[in-house]
Amino acid sequence: MHGRILILNGPPRAGKxxxxxxxxxEIPGRWINWGVDAFNATLPPVLLPGIGLRPGGERPDLEPQVAALYAAYFAALAGFARQGFDVVADLGLHRDxxxxxxPMSILRQSLAGLPLVMVGVDCALDxxxxxxxADPGGGFYxxxxxxxxxxxRWQEAVHAGQEYDLRLDMGSLTPAAAAARLARFLGSAPIDCVSPA
Incomplete structure (x- = not known):
């Protein structure tokens, strides 16, 4: 049996x-937590910020590599799920x-036939x-x-044109409360498998 793939999509510092x-x-399963930060930690400096490249077309020189990195990343997520592991991935998917x-077309192609739940993670700008x-990350943020x-740009681009199975406001929910809502969703609805792009 394939594992579930849970994509948490939202802007940086939204609570993903x-x-x-x-x-x-909080949610039963063998959840591998492998999102943008964990993946980018494996990359050499020449490829950073990798799949965390922010919206606005600021690094056109890096964009061809970002497309290839997304393909590799989603292929790895698919590999975990095909081995029966559940995967939760916090990402900032956008088209800007x-x-x-x-990246969503790459996701659909790579994860075709696997159970996927897309969660939009919202948080107010203030x-x-x-x-x-409070934590600028040494200037990273x-x-x-x-x-x-x-x-x-992140706030606008990350949810533009995206379709979600569930939306969670992490400005008003604690992580435990949001996980409880996710658990109820996972337990109450069949999870659709990804259709090919």
Whole structure:
């Protein structure tokens, strides 16, 4: 039996990583937590920010490699699921690149026939900025007063045109409460398998 694939899609600092940890702790299964940060930690500096490339077409030189990295990443997720492991992945999927690139079409092709749940992770910008300002990650996260342009781009691009099975507001939900909602969803509805692109 194939494992389930749970994609948590939202902007940085929306609460996806904490939710992924809560899924492992609260929802029965053998959940492998392997999202953007874990994957990018395996990459050499020349390929960074890898699949975390932010919206706005800021690194067109890197975009062909990003498409290949997404293909490799989703193929690995498929491999885990085909071996019977459940996978939770926190990502920031968007289509706002300099050249046409749709990670969702790569996802559909790579995960065809596997059980997938797409979760949109929402969070208000003021909460995201409070989190960024509290922990700017040594400058990795844009912070400061107001809303920096990259943060606004993430908020717009990450959910544009996306379809979800479930939406969770991680500005108002604790990770445990959000995981409980996910558990109820997983227990109450059959999980559709991905159709080929």
């Amino acid at each position: 990583s904490m939710l992924a940890h809560a899924v492992q702790a 690149y300099a050249a046409p690139l749709d 909460i995201i900025m409070a989190r960024r300002n 844009a912070s400061g007063p107001g809303i920096p342009a990259p943060v606004a």
